[in-house]
Amino acid sequence: MSLPITNLRQTMLRHALDVQTYTPVPGLVLFHSVGQTLPMECLYQPRLCMIVQGSKQVTLGERVFTYNTRKYLIATVDLPVTSCVTQASTDRPYLSLSLDLDPAEIAALLLGAPPVVADTRTPPGLAVSALTDDLLCPMSRLVNLLDRPEDIPVLAPLVKREILYRLLQGEQGGQLRQIALSGSHLSQVSRVMAWIRQHYAQPFDVDSLARRAGMSTPSFYRHFRAVTMMSPLQYRTRIRLHEARKRMMSGGEDAAGAGFAVGYDSPSQFSRDYRRFFGIPPARDAAMMRAALLAEPRAV
Incomplete structure (x- = not known):
């Protein structure tokens, strides 16, 4: 893994010139920090996050996720988290990237992917897994397209498709499949979460949310906690x-x-x-x- 991540680091140093850089590659954002940061509250949307240099800590509910260049983080629903950079310096700045995960693109890929045994468990909305060369190499190729922007319209969709395929074949494949399936528990909970974000100032009860999800109240409450690590309220x-x-x-x-x-x-x-x-x-x-x-x- 040392050579791919070294090449990726060099490319990012050329293009991640600000704290947050939106790139010409749709959904790809680069991050750069020259020091540790204060804990910041933000809303994570469905995305793949990878660190190229340094380390980071993300807190969801009572659970703390720590990851670095040997791990990647995946979020499959919109989650309020607290995050901070824990390792960075002027000589070795924190470098990371995120890639948006589109349920429609995942669903299209599933049509041609090898069938798998369905996992009926409701996965958490945030997870960390070991980073392998199978995933790192296409991510590096995607970032390298920033050096040849004329290639982005043709090659970026192909490389992103490979990245999604590697994710589906990896440890979090079951989690990724569920965000593309409209009838999955994760998808049902996600729709209710979107409603809460739009109507957060309004009063509601858990029974009404369960009806909106098409579940019984006990089932909805259990699945909501499994995904978000907190109650609806x-x-x-x-x-x-x-x-x-x-x-x-x-x-x-x-x-x-x-x-x-x-x-x-x-x-x-x-x-x-x-x-x-x-x-x-x-x-x-x-x-x-x-x-x-x-x-x-x-x-x-």
């Missing part, structure tokens, strides 16, 4: 808190206004939830994060 709370934080940081709203805007009736309850999740009161956190954005390198 905890998921909504985190979406609310993420949105409130964004409003305070970028929109300049005060804590009370942000809390009401995301669905809280009580400023004191909003403050308690915020402090429990982020560790400090909302107003002080917003001030600190605005200062940190000016002074600290970041990676998402």
Whole structure:
């Protein structure tokens, strides 16, 4: 693996010139940080994440995922996580990339893939696995297309297809299959998660969510926890808190206004939830994060 990842690192150093670089390859984003970062809350969408240099820590619920150049991370649903770069320096900067996972592309590939025994278990929405040359080599070829942008329209779809195939044949293949199957438990839970993200400020109960998913309440609750590692109400709370934080940081709203805007009736309850999740009161956190954005390198 040393030669492919060395070549990939050299290519990324030429193209990852900012903290976050959107590339001409659809769905491919490069990240670069010259130092460790503060924990940042963000929403992971379905994606493959790979580190070329350095290491990173991602927290979902109570579970902590640590990965580096020997592992890759895959997310199959939209999840509120906390992430931070744990190993980086000016001499050896943190370098990573992410590639969006499109359920339609996966479904099309499954039509021609060898049949497999169906796995009826509901997989978690986030997982880390060992990185092999089978996956690293096509990823390296995809990034190398940045040196020849005229080749991207023709070759990028072919290389991305190979990457998806390697993922399907790998340890997380069952997880990837489920996001492409409309009747899978993962797909049913994902649809409800999308509804919560759109209606997070509205009241709801778990029974109504179960009906929306087409499941019994006990079955829905069990599968939701298996995917997200939290309950539906905890998921909504985190979406609310993420949105409130964004409003305070970028929109300049005060804590009370942000809390009401995301669905809280009580400023004191909003403050308690915020402090429990982020560790400090909302107003002080917003001030600190605005200062940190000016002074600290970041990676998402």
